[in-house]
Amino acid sequence: MALRRCWRFAGVVPRLLWSSTVHPGASVPGGRSSVSSFVNTHPGCINSELLLRRFSSEPQSADVSYEQLKQLLASRKAVVIDVREPWELREYGNIPGSINVPLGQVNTALQLGPEEFKEKYGGEMPQQTDNIVFSCLAGIRSKNALDTATSLGYKDAQHYPGGWQDWSTHEHQK
8 A cells, every 4th residue: 555655756766765775864875965854654655855855955065164165255166145134244244255135035036037136135146056155143044044045946055054153253263
């Protein structure tokens, strides 16, 4: 019975999972990330939507360190989007070169046309294949922005969990 329920996913779920048992937290050869959880919707059947999102949309590591972010900014290999509110940037400061898109606008902003994005946010619209790093004050809102971007098909989206607090600490130590 469970096999019949899962049969509709036969063309979607990788053959590896049909022939192997994969436990939560285990690494999957050829996968882009580890499997952190499975949601069983039917006995013996894997939630294919979750599975596909885990393998196809998330980068190998979603977190970026201060040093990695400095390198990405210096090489101009990433679009850094600060998801704090504009008043927070005015009061506390911002990472040089970042674009401010408040968290509540991320979903809409990433679906705008390039000209409209540039006019509204003052920076180049990231493409779905661009490396995007989200930042906020301490990593909570940037993680939400990362999840939003991933759900919109951005393949190389990451976040800076230390946020502005970590950035300013490192910058003041120099």
